[in-house]
Amino acid sequence: MSVLQMSDFPALRNFLSAYFHQDWAVEHDTPGAVVDYFVEGESAHQVAQLRDEIARLLAQDMDEDELAAQVHELGSEYDPSLDGGNYQDWLRGIEERLIA
Template identity: 40%
Template sequence: MNKNFPELHDFFGAYFHQDWTVEHETADQVIDGYLSESDEHHLQIVLTELCMLIAQKKEELALREYMLKELSCYYCYWNTWESGDSWLLHIARKLQERLDGSD
């Protein structure tokens, strides 16, 4: 488990595991599944940790390695997204939209 981002590790490890493509066709389907299954409290924690990770401004290759080795994320975002930051910001927006809609 990642000590700095335990909830983010749980999110990526549980939803973007090695076989995520067996369960979902797209990464957005994975995220949407998480959003539908999670309570507001956990969404907020994941969003906070995600923002903290983004704020670290890791170089792209370092971020890829960190995502795989430290956060257990097996989604190769670089095949679809311009950068890791752009993908992480996309996730953050989806989380925030869900939180804003659950008032």
């Protein structure tokens, strides 16, 4: 795996650090509600850029631990394993919500 730079994913870094910060659960009931809030408040261009960057990140063929480390490096304070999930599925779920 090549070393990824945070600058390779500016929209994803902004999304994760601004929407999945340490108090995200105080502001939203579910991770899905966070994504919906982002979609409602941002431009179609920003939504499309985020979707593209998630697809690029998932295409890096990282294992779960590598992906978790990358997501945290990009600013996320959410851990999908606490809800019985994993990072691959969580990111794919976000990607699917962004298609609407």
